[in-house]
Amino acid sequence: MQATSRNFAANSRVGLANENLQQALDIMTQRGFPLRRREVVARLPEFEALRERGREIKDHTLAHLDFYLELYEENVVAAGGEVHWARTPEEACQVVLEICRAAGARTVTKGKSMIAEEIGLNDFLEKSGIAPIETDLGEYIIQLRHEPPSHLIAPAMHLVKEQVADTFRAAHRTLDPRRPLIEARELCDEARALLRPQFLAADVGITGANFLVAETGSSIIVTNEGNGDLTQTLPRVHIVLASLEKLVPTFEDAATLLRLLARSATGQEFSSYMTASTGPRRPGDLDGPEAYHVILLDNGRSQMLGGEFADMLRCIRCGACMNHCPVYAAVGGHAYGWVYPGPMGAVLTPSLIGIKEAASLPNASTLCGRCESVCPVKIPLPKMLRHWREREFAQKLAPRVWRNGLSLWAWVAQRPALYHALAGIVSRVLGWAGGPRGRFRSLPFAAGWTGVRDMPAPEGRSFHSLWAERAKTAGRG
Amino acid sequence: MVEGRARVALFVTCLVDLFRPTVGFAAVKLLEQAGCTVEVPRAQTCCGQPAYNSGDRADAKTIAVQVMDAFSGYDYVVAPSGSCAGMIRLHYPKMFVDDPTSRARAEELAARTWELVSFLVDVRKMGEVAAQWRRVATYHDACSGLRELGVRDQPRRLLASVEGLELRELLNPEVCCGFGGTFCVKYPEISDKMVSEKADDIAATGADAVLAGDLGCLLNIAGKLSRQGRQVEVRHVAEVLAGMTSAPPIGAPRS
Amino acid sequence: MNRSREVILAAVRRSLNRGPLGAEREAELRDQIAAHRRNLVPARATSLDHLAQVELFIAMAEAAQATVARVPALADVPETVTRYLASENLPAELVIAPDSSLDDIPWTTRPLLRIRRGRAGKADAVSLTPCFAAIAETGTLMLVSGAHTPTTLNFLPDTHIILVHADQVVATYEDGWDRLREAIHWNATGASELPRTVNFITGPSRTGDIEQRIVLGAHGPRRLHILVVEDRRAGDHGENGG
Numbered sequence: 001m002q003a004t005s006r007n008f009a010a011n012s013r014v015g016l017a018n019e020n021l022q023q024a025l026d027i028m029t030q031r032g033f034p035l036r037r038r039e040v041v042a043r044l045p046e047f048e049a050l051r052e053r054g055r056e057i058k059d060h061t062l063a064h065l066d067f068y069l070e071l072y073e074e075n076v077v078a079a080g081g082e083v084h085w086a087r088t089p090e091e092a093c094q095v096v097l098e099i100c101r102a103a104g105a106r107t108v109t110k111g112k113s114m115i116a117e118e119i120g121l122n123d124f125l126e127k128s129g130i131a132p133i134e135t136d137l138g139e140y141i142i143q144l145r146h147e148p149p150s151h152l153i154a155p156a157m158h159l160v161k162e163q164v165a166d167t168f169r170a171a172h173r174t175l176d177p178r179r180p181l182i183e184a185r186e187l188c189d190e191a192r193a194l195l196r197p198q199f200l201a202a203d204v205g206i207t208g209a210n211f212l213v214a215e216t217g218s219s220i221i222v223t224n225e226g227n228g229d230l231t232q233t234l235p236r237v238h239i240v241l242a243s244l245e246k247l248v249p250t251f252e253d254a255a256t257l258l259r260l261l262a263r264s265a266t267g268q269e270f271s272s273y274m275t276a277s278t279g280p281r282r283p284g285d286l287d288g289p290e291a292y293h294v295i296l297l298d299n300g301r302s303q304m305l306g307g308e309f310a311d312m313l314r315c316i317r318c319g320a321c322m323n324h325c326p327v328y329a330a331v332g333g334h335a336y337g338w339v340y341p342g343p344m345g346a347v348l349t350p351s352l353i354g355i356k357e358a359a360s361l362p363n364a365s366t367l368c369g370r371c372e373s374v375c376p377v378k379i380p381l382p383k384m385l386r387h388w389r390e391r392e393f394a395q396k397l398a399p400r401v402w403r404n405g406l407s408l409w410a411w412v413a414q415r416p417a418l419y420h421a422l423a424g425i426v427s428r429v430l431g432w433a434g435g436p437r438g439r440f441r442s443l444p445f446a447a448g449w450t451g452v453r454d455m456p457a458p459e460g461r462s463f464h465s466l467w468a469e470r471a472k473t474a475g476r477g
Numbered sequence: 478m479v480e481g482r483a484r485v486a487l488f489v490t491c492l493v494d495l496f497r498p499t500v501g502f503a504a505v506k507l508l509e510q511a512g513c514t515v516e517v518p519r520a521q522t523c524c525g526q527p528a529y530n531s532g533d534r535a536d537a538k539t540i541a542v543q544v545m546d547a548f549s550g551y552d553y554v555v556a557p558s559g560s561c562a563g564m565i566r567l568h569y570p571k572m573f574v575d576d577p578t579s580r581a582r583a584e585e586l587a588a589r590t591w592e593l594v595s596f597l598v599d600v601r602k603m604g605e606v607a608a609q610w611r612r613v614a615t616y617h618d619a620c621s622g623l624r625e626l627g628v629r630d631q632p633r634r635l636l637a638s639v640e641g642l643e644l645r646e647l648l649n650p651e652v653c654c655g656f657g658g659t660f661c662v663k664y665p666e667i668s669d670k671m672v673s674e675k676a677d678d679i680a681a682t683g684a685d686a687v688l689a690g691d692l693g694c695l696l697n698i699a700g701k702l703s704r705q706g707r708q709v710e711v712r713h714v715a716e717v718l719a720g721m722t723s724a725p726p727i728g729a730p731r732s
Numbered sequence: 733m734n735r736s737r738e739v740i741l742a743a744v745r746r747s748l749n750r751g752p753l754g755a756e757r758e759a760e761l762r763d764q765i766a767a768h769r770r771n772l773v774p775a776r777a778t779s780l781d782h783l784a785q786v787e788l789f790i791a792m793a794e795a796a797q798a799t800v801a802r803v804p805a806l807a808d809v810p811e812t813v814t815r816y817l818a819s820e821n822l823p824a825e826l827v828i829a830p831d832s833s834l835d836d837i838p839w840t841t842r843p844l845l846r847i848r849r850g851r852a853g854k855a856d857a858v859s860l861t862p863c864f865a866a867i868a869e870t871g872t873l874m875l876v877s878g879a880h881t882p883t884t885l886n887f888l889p890d891t892h893i894i895l896v897h898a899d900q901v902v903a904t905y906e907d908g909w910d911r912l913r914e915a916i917h918w919n920a921t922g923a924s925e926l927p928r929t930v931n932f933i934t935g936p937s938r939t940g941d942i943e944q945r946i947v948l949g950a951h952g953p954r955r956l957h958i959l960v961v962e963d964r965r966a967g968d969h970g971e972n973g974g
Contacts, residue, residue: 012667016667016670027943028944031944032940032944044774045775046775053771053772064761066741067757067758069741069744071762085737087736137942137950138941155941156941157941159942160943161942184942184943185947187942188939188942188947188949192949192951195951199951200854215765216926218926224938224940225939225952226937227950229887230887230952233883233887234884244744250765250768252906252909253771255909256772266940269792269934270796270872270932270934272933272936272938272952273931273933273952274872274932275929275931276929277928278927279928280928282877286851286884287851287877287884288882298736302746302747303743303747305744305748306747326653326671327671330667330670363660363663364667366657366658366660366661367530367620367657367658367660368620368624368652368653369620370653373624389532392532393533398532406528406536409527410533413491413522413523413525413536413540414536414543416519416521416543420519435731438725438729438730439700439703448662448663452665452701452704453672453701453703454703454728455696455700456696456727459499462494463489463493463498464519466498468519
């Protein structure tokens with residue numbers, strides 16, 4: 001997809017002015033994911049220790065990634081599947097197309113896959129004459145609306161139910177106009193009825209993967225709807241799209257990460273469905289795909305290993321960072337302008353599409369640290385946001401007026417005598433000017449501040465000048 | 478309370494110096510009550526966060542070295558701010574990964590640097606204060622203090638001993654108020670949304686005062702409450718603990 | 733794409749600042765895998781005896797919106813199923829896994845119940861399957877695919893009835909994998925002996941995609957009904973049943 005991360009500030013103003021989005025965000029933050037996560041975490045005393053183990057498992061795997069990738073491939077092949085390696089989104093799309101063409105496919109169903117979003121698969125398949133059908137409810141809704149996802153695990157979380165009803169009425173030609181579409185239940189039933197025949201008719205099913213198990217060559221998907229399972233069970237061909245960092249050594253390791261995933265994501269004890277798939281249908285099996293393909297996408301990840309952003313490769317895409325991010329809660333996911341929103345997106349996006357395009361994202365944070373405190377694999381997100389800011393500073397990507405102001409301030413801060421003299425003057429002048437009312441309603445040099453809130457006036461003297469006076473008096477007395 | 482005097486250097490913080498010296502004097506009073514001798518090194522300016530958080534490593538390092546020089550030799554360094562104390566405790570050592578000498582100095586300084594209220598409770602074992610304040614107040618957990626330094630129960634413990642004070646919790650005390658240093662002027666609309674929610678949360682408690690341990694947040698919150706015309710008294714927690722509440726609240730007219 | 737494979741592996745090694753691991757380290761890692769060492773396992777279920785694990789399994793499954801009925805023996809299954817179908821206003825018609833573990837259910841005692849054995853088709857409203865194990869810690873059922881246990885039974889029908897023998901209840905996910913390894917003689921080259929799919933099922937299908945409101949029956953079954961058959965106790969299977 002075309003990135004608009006460059007326009008984060010403008011995008012965020014659009015988000016702040018969008019009443020439906022604001023209502024949807026309030027629902028999420030006030031009675032949705034964060035609340036449910038808190039409740040479920042409170043029921044598992046080992047949760048904090050599991051986070052530490054989750055971090056270790058991922059770090060170990062990444063430190064030996066070449067070994068686990070090769071072992072995984074070996075086991076996929078032993079189970080009768082095929083592995084395709086793709087360096088770029090273009091290569092990955094091309095492999096999907098070749099598999100679809102070889103299978104004579106006209107329609108494909110898709111389970112939710114962020115990698116498919118990352119490589120722009122739907123547009124590519126449509127241009128190649130193959131109709132991709134999203135089957136995750138949220139993903140289906142935004143496909144009808146031609147929108148990108150706004151959240152990692154709840155792609156349509158920016159919408160309210162009235163918008164979903166309008167979308168279905170516009171898109172579903174067989175829908176009786178008198179049929180009520182008011183409650184979530186009715187909307188869900190409408191989508192279920194419409195998608196069921198598509199599941200049964202599809203030639204190829206494409207899913208993502210939450211984990212790839214090296215020991216057995218299995219792909220694991222986690223869903224609540226069951227769409228991923230219908231997608232990978234019913235068609236003749238199953239394609240798994242996954243990036244390199246999804247590897248884990250064993251099912252024991254996967255079990256630890258799975259204990260973290262659902263609790264961090266939706267606040268469930270466990271998602272409804274966790275499915276491990278290993279190869280195509282066996283002789284004698286009554287169902288299941290005849291062919292099983294895995295596409296392993298790099299797209300910059302091999303470069304991230306061992307560097308400042310390597311920790312980001314631990315991410316298990318639970319969405320907890322954005323669920324708890326006050327900036328995400330204010331502007332929504334589309335403001336971030338590409339596939340991955342929220343704090344994890346602000347760190348990952350510059351790695352994948354370049355810091356020039358994504359320069360705003362690492363700055364759009366108060367570094368409040370709530371994301372890191374809920375991350376199931378303890379990714380130090382604020383630290384990495386700062387790393388990006390350092391690169392931006394080195395490349396002079398911030399506006400000149402900002403950089404000059406910062407340099408001037410830093411120059412003064414390194415000269416204590418001058419600094420104290422200036423602080424004394426500024427506090428006296430502002431204290432005198434603002435004193436009677438105790439605040440300023442506008443200040444010409446701080447319009448960014450006073451545009452939205454008052455500026456409290458200083459008390460009128462700097463601490464250091466008062467302290468010096470006190471010391472003098474004490475010395476005399 | 479711990480016996481024996483300790484020599485404490487007060488890290489005033491640039492915002493307290495400029496905006497609210499009362500907080501500095503409140504800190505001095507509390508530290509003295511806790512049996513410390515307080516000094517204020519003259520060679521201090523700022524902890525360097527504006528540079529550090531803007532990606533300007535070079536200036537941040539220079540300022541950090543200046544702080545290490547100014548504060549060497551004291552038993553403790555105490556700041557009435559979780560954000561500045563967190564900067565020195567957690568971030569200074571990280572800045573000097575390839576410079577073992579400075580790194581060792583940074584770690585040495587980090588080990589004796591504390592946020593004011595956690596220092597009083599965790600180091601000086603202060604369990605109560607002799608202060609009086611007839612208010613219903615609520616408390617905002619400033620982000621750095623809470624998540625970098627674990628400051629949460631300490632201020633509540635001491636506030637519980639203030640005579641006449643009733644503490645009413647916010648619904649979301651741990652959510653950022655939208656200050657974030659330069660963030661609040663770089664993204665004013667987003668910051669506004671965040672501080673508006675904080676103001677709503679404060680108003681919903683029905684409290685007549687709001688306290689916090691970081692002046693940046695307090696200026697932001699006071700500015701929003703005053704812009705909305707809400708009559709809520711805003712103060713740094715140290716002022717209340719020290720019984721120094723005669724100065725007008727933050728952002729209020731001088732009587 | 734062979735070239736891509738080599739380029740990617742080389743890039744990974746370059747970033748990790750080393751060449752291939754070498755035979756010795758690789759052997760170590762393979763040994764670690766083969767040891768199936770458990771990570772931290774929560775005490776919630778492991779601290780309980782088997783009877784209490786069965787109770788925990790039932791409580792957790794119900795918390796995940798599954799419904800549970802306890803039956804003394806297989807002979808009681810037809811009557812319990814008939815009553816369940818009637819109470820939910822469902823047709824007296826079932827598609828059943830063609831698995832020998834279900835052969836002993838005396839369906840003839842309920843002649844009005846129409847039974848078909850095989851995979852699920854689009855017209856099937858209710859399925860009944862066995863499970864491989866039941867995991868107490870989250871009320872999760874572990875099902876494996878095979879010639880007699882087709883996966884479509886777990887997802888296509890609106891209502892899925894799963895039969896669990898009490899001695900199939902284990903404490904944790906790791907216990908489930910251990911049992912599977914025992915059952916299929918998993919070994920170092922055993923990947924291909926693994927069933928094509930292993931399904932962990934916890935409650936019925938659901939979605940929260942519209943305004944975070946949980947709606948059951950998104951694409952998979954709206955109802956998940958569990959029959960816990962109490963004829964076989966732990967001790968009949970393994971030393972502690974878990």
